Amino acid sequence: MADTLRVYAGILHARWRIAMSYRTSFAFEITGQAIGQLTEVVVIALLFTRIRSMGGFDVTAVLLMYGFSAACFGLADTVVGQVEKLPQLIRSGELDAMLIRPLGLLPQLCLLDIQLRRLGRLLSGLLILGVAAHRAPIDWTWDRFLLVGLCTVTGAVIFSAIFVAACSISFWVVEGSELANAVTYGGTAFASYPLTIYDRILRRLMAYVLPGAFISYYPTVTLLGIRDPLGLPGWFGWLGPVVALLSCLVAGLIWRTAVRRYRGTGS
Amino acid sequence: MIIEVEGLRRTFRVSEKAGRFRRSHREVVAVQDVSFTVPEGETLGYVGPNGAGKSTTIKMLTGILVPTAGRVRVCGLDPSRQRKKLARRLGVVFGQRTQLWWDLPLLDSFELLRDIYRVGQTQYRERLDECTELLGLAEFLSTPVRQLSLGQRMRGEITAALLHDPRLLVLDEPTIGLDLESKARLRSFLAELNRTKGTTLLLTTHDLDDIEQLCRRLMVIDHGRVLADGELAGLRGSVAAERTLTVDLQEPADLSGIPGVTAIKADGPRVHLEFLPSEVSAAQLITAVAARAEIRDLAVGEASIEEVIRRLYDLRPAPQA
Ligand SMILES: Nc1ncnc2c1ncn2[C@@H]1O[C@H](COP(=O)(O)OP(=O)(O)OP(=O)(O)O)[C@@H](O)[C@H]1O
Ligand SMILES: [Mg+2]
Numbered sequence: 001m002a003d004t005l006r007v008y009a010g011i012l013h014a015r016w017r018i019a020m021s022y023r024t025s026f027a028f029e030i031t032g033q034a035i036g037q038l039t040e041v042v043v044i045a046l047l048f049t050r051i052r053s054m055g056g057f058d059v060t061a062v063l064l065m066y067g068f069s070a071a072c073f074g075l076a077d078t079v080v081g082q083v084e085k086l087p088q089l090i091r092s093g094e095l096d097a098m099l100i101r102p103l104g105l106l107p108q109l110c111l112l113d114i115q116l117r118r119l120g121r122l123l124s125g126l127l128i129l130g131v132a133a134h135r136a137p138i139d140w141t142w143d144r145f146l147l148v149g150l151c152t153v154t155g156a157v158i159f160s161a162i163f164v165a166a167c168s169i170s171f172w173v174v175e176g177s178e179l180a181n182a183v184t185y186g187g188t189a190f191a192s193y194p195l196t197i198y199d200r201i202l203r204r205l206m207a208y209v210l211p212g213a214f215i216s217y218y219p220t221v222t223l224l225g226i227r228d229p230l231g232l233p234g235w236f237g238w239l240g241p242v243v244a245l246l247s248c249l250v251a252g253l254i255w256r257t258a259v260r261r262y263r264g265t266g267s
Numbered sequence: 268m269i270i271e272v273e274g275l276r277r278t279f280r281v282s283e284k285a286g287r288f289r290r291s292h293r294e295v296v297a298v299q300d301v302s303f304t305v306p307e308g309e310t311l312g313y314v315g316p317n318g319a320g321k322s323t324t325i326k327m328l329t330g331i332l333v334p335t336a337g338r339v340r341v342c343g344l345d346p347s348r349q350r351k352k353l354a355r356r357l358g359v360v361f362g363q364r365t366q367l368w369w370d371l372p373l374l375d376s377f378e379l380l381r382d383i384y385r386v387g388q389t390q391y392r393e394r395l396d397e398c399t400e401l402l403g404l405a406e407f408l409s410t411p412v413r414q415l416s417l418g419q420r421m422r423g424e425i426t427a428a429l430l431h432d433p434r435l436l437v438l439d440e441p442t443i444g445l446d447l448e449s450k451a452r453l454r455s456f457l458a459e460l461n462r463t464k465g466t467t468l469l470l471t472t473h474d475l476d477d478i479e480q481l482c483r484r485l486m487v488i489d490h491g492r493v494l495a496d497g498e499l500a501g502l503r504g505s506v507a508a509e510r511t512l513t514v515d516l517q518e519p520a521d522l523s524g525i526p527g528v529t530a531i532k533a534d535g536p537r538v539h540l541e542f543l544p545s546e547v548s549a550a551q552l553i554t555a556v557a558a559r560a561e562i563r564d565l566a567v568g569e570a571s572i573e574e575v576i577r578r579l580y581d582l583r584p585a586p587q588a
Contacts, residue, residue, distance in 0.1 A: 010382035014375070097366035099331045101383055102354035112368075112379075260333050260347070263279060264326060 007103070011111045019116045026117065033120025037070055040192075041128055055196030056229045060136045061220055062194060067129030068216035069191040072155030074122030080110050080160045081118055083167040084184070087177045090170060093265055105259055106164065126152075136224060144223060147237060151219035154240035155191075158211050161247035162187050168251075168258035183210070191215040196229050203230075214243045268340075269435050269467050270305035270328065275337035277323050297323040299491045301337070307434070310461050310468045312482035314475070314576065320491040321471040325439050328469075329359050342434060355384065358428035362440035365420065366427055369413040373404070373423050376412060377430060384431035391430060398426040401456055418449040425453070429460075436460070438470040442477055454480050475572045485572075487579050495579045503575050509541040511568040512552055520560035525552065536563075 019026045044066060048059040057065070086109070089095045098108045129152070138144060166183040191212045195203055221228045222237025277298045285291040298320040305311055313321050326332040327339055330346035330353055339346055342356045359366075367376040381391045399405055402422040407415060415423065421441065428436060436457075442450045458481055460466050472478065478485055478499070485502060487495045495502055509529055516536050523531060525540075527547025532539040542552055549567050556562060 007382055007385065011379065014379055014382070018371070018375075093361075093364045096326070096331050096361065097364055099350065100329055100354055100357070100359045100366065102351045103383060104351070262332070264332060 004103075008107060008111055012114070015111070015114050015116060029117035030120035030123070033117055034124035037074075037121050037124040037128070041066065055194035057194045057196070057220075057226075060132070061224055061226065063128070063132040064136055064223070065194060065216040065220045066192050067125070067132040068151060068155055068219055069188065070125030071122070071129040071152050072125070072159050072191070072215050073188050074118070074125035075152070075156035076159035076163060078114070078116075078118040078122050079156070080106075080163050081115060082109050082113055083163055084177065084180065085109070085113070086167050086170040090262075091265065095262070096264060099262075106255060133223075138223060147219065147223055151215075151237065151240050154244040155215035155219070157244040158215055158240075158247050159187070159191075161244070161251035162210055162212075165251040165254045168254045171258035171261045187212050191217070211243045211247055214240050268304045269307045269309075269342055270303070270469070271338070271340040272304070272324075272328070273302045273338040275299075275301040275324065275327060275334055275339060277320075277327060277332060277335045296491050298327070301488070301491070301493055303486065303493065303496055305467060305469065307467055308461070308465045309484060310458075310482045311470070311484045311486060312478035313469060313471045313486050313488065314473070314478065315471075315488035315494075316580075319488045321488060322439055323491075324488070325359075325437055325469075325471065329357060329437060330354070355431060356434050358431070358433035358436040360421075360424050360428045360436070360438045360441050362421070362438070362443040365412065365424065367412045367420070367423055370411060372409045372411055373415070374408045376423070377427060380427055380430055386431050390432065394430050394432065395426070398422075398429060401459070402426060402452070417444050418446065421445060421449070421453065425456070433466070435467045435469065438468070440471055440473065442472060442474050450474065450476070457481055475576070479572055487576060489580065499572070499575075502579070503569060510544050510549065512540045512542060512549060512556070513566045513568065514538050514540070514553075514556055514562050515564040517561035517563055522556060522559060525555045527552065 041063070044062060045059070047054075048062070052058070054062050083106075086095075089098075089109070095105075098105055098112075101108065129148075133148060163184050166180040167177075169180055170177060187210055190198065190202070190210075195213050195217045218228075218232070218237040219240065220226075220237075221232075222234055225234065228234070228236070275298055276296070279295045279297055280292055281295055282290045282292050301320075301324060313324070315321055323332065327334045328341050328346060330341075330350035333347040341353055344353045344356075346353050367373065368379065371379070377391075377395060380386075386394075399408070402425065404419075404422055404426065407419050407423075410419075412420060412423065425441070438457075441457075442453060445453065454477060457468060457470075461468050461481075468481070470477065470481070483498060485495070485497065485499050486493060514537070516538060519533075519536065522528075522538060522540065525547070528540050528542045530539075530541040540552065540556070542549075547555075553562070553565065
């Protein structure tokens with residue numbers, strides 16, 4: 001186990017060296033990614049000069065939700081974002097090359113071509129979360145600090161599980177990437193805004209099937225101590241780890257089944 | 268036995284457009300009833316026409332594909348269930364794919380693989396130096412892989428597959444697209460590897476010179492079934508392929524009517540006789556010819572490997588529709 005981790009650390013180090021050998025373009029890419037993200041925050045801020053609340057939440061809460069979502073997405077995207085390349089790797093046969101190496105397929109997918117420029121979104125996401133949390137009227141006791149840290153990690157894990165599960169479909173239909181994209185990007189959009197602005201069916205889907213609500217909605221509600229317009233108890237925000245664990249189990253099961261279905265290409 | 272395969276089968280479900288919206292499904296049988304074993308140190312050539320099932324077999328041996336049915340053991344392991352463990356003992360080269368990183372210099376790819384396979388620094392240096400020398404890699408070690416020529420890249424691929432010192436090297440069309448000189452170099456490298464280290468070689472190819480120069484044993488597959496499996500010499504005998512005796516005679520003479528001879532072609536004083544080794548040995552034939560005319564020079568030739576394989580195909584049972 002420790003050995004395997006060392007291998008991964010070695011690979012990460014190698015990728016970092018490569019990124020550093022193109023320092024300037026790396027810096028530009030990171031900045032570009034970050035700016036893209038920050039623009040959305042500006043849009044939200046501008047929106048709130050016209051409206052007072054969104055789905056029953058004020059600007060502080062909405063920005064906090066957006067912050068959670070952005071930070072978790074950034075983290076998940078940096079770590080497992082490469083799974084969206086799966087259809088391409090299957091078609092080109094590169095997956096065959098990965099399968100003859102003594103490492104798990106998923107870690108290889110994630111690490112061997114890790115896109116360090118995605119750190120841009122992660123950094124801006126953390127920045128947004130930090131600023132939103134700082135501006136919110138929160139009494140910073142230690143359990144609230146813990147909640148923010150915990151939710152950032154579990155949210156990222158939940159996002160990652162959704163990405164992996166959605167991309168598994170490529171093993172059945174190589175053209176499945178559109179559907180996978182719809183799920184991952186749709187999930188992100190959902191997690192970025194208050195759940196209450198969506199209609200009932202979508203809301204249920206996000207709350208129970210794809211556990212997107214546990215990424216930003218419940219943590220924010222719990223953190224701000226607001227009474228949940230949906231009527232769920234305040235401690236729901238603390239369920240993140242359990243939900244994250246369950247998501248991982250389900251996603252892992254789907255992924256394993258999918259890999260055994262791998263059929264390669266005919267040439 | 269380093270490879271044990273029994274009753275191996277793999278099918279693919281393919282869907283085709285049938286009409287505007289309907290799709291019809293069909294089972295393609297890529298490999299069926301394939302059984303064989305390979306002892307350590309063997310050099311086995313796996314040949315067959317396009318679509319015969321060679322690559323599919325290899326993918327099942329290496330753990331890339333899960334068999335539909337049958338039993339596979341490679342290095343004592345079940346490839347699809349113990350894929351990672353097997354990968355440490357196995358080297359795989361795909362002529363049509365790369366396992367190197369396009370955007371990295373060759374040397375960086377090797378270093379990444381060294382970490383992935385956890386090869387010790389001493390062993391790594393040793394293997395790399397050896398391959399660098401024997402395959403002539405020195406001049407392009409620091410070139411990004413995407414800028415390498417096919418022949419250069421292939422030498423890199425082989426090195427990459429050998430860094431962890433595998434007991435078994437599996438090669439799927441390693442010489443495809445290479446020029447004559449590169450092919451010759453690759454073959455002699457592989458032959459040397461087998462001879463000095465005892466590495467077992469399994470290779471598929473469409474170039475029968477690869478087989479002739481590299482493989483003690485030949486396996487012929489078509490429509491997913493093994494048509495023949497054995498030592499090249501034995502297969503030659505089993506299809507009763509004629510051998511040829513070429514003699515230069517002092518004076519023209521009539522050589523017709525010698526038993527076992529199936530064809531005679533005269534070319535001035537030079538005469539080619541095709542004969543069935545099962546009916547007359549080369550020595551008997553030479554004696555018979557010498558009784559009729561004075562021989563100045565002679566040569567005995569084998570049926571070419573193309574000829575042997577062509578005959579094997581001719582002998583196969585008609586494929587079921
Ligand atoms: N992923 C796949 N999906 C559908 N059919 C496949 C797939 N892979 C292989 N086949 C089919 O299985 C059969 C055997 O293919 P395979 O690639 O094993 O042949 P091969 O002997 O390697 O041929 P070649 O000499 O052309 O490389 C072919 O009919 C091929 O179309
Ligand atoms: Mg093939």
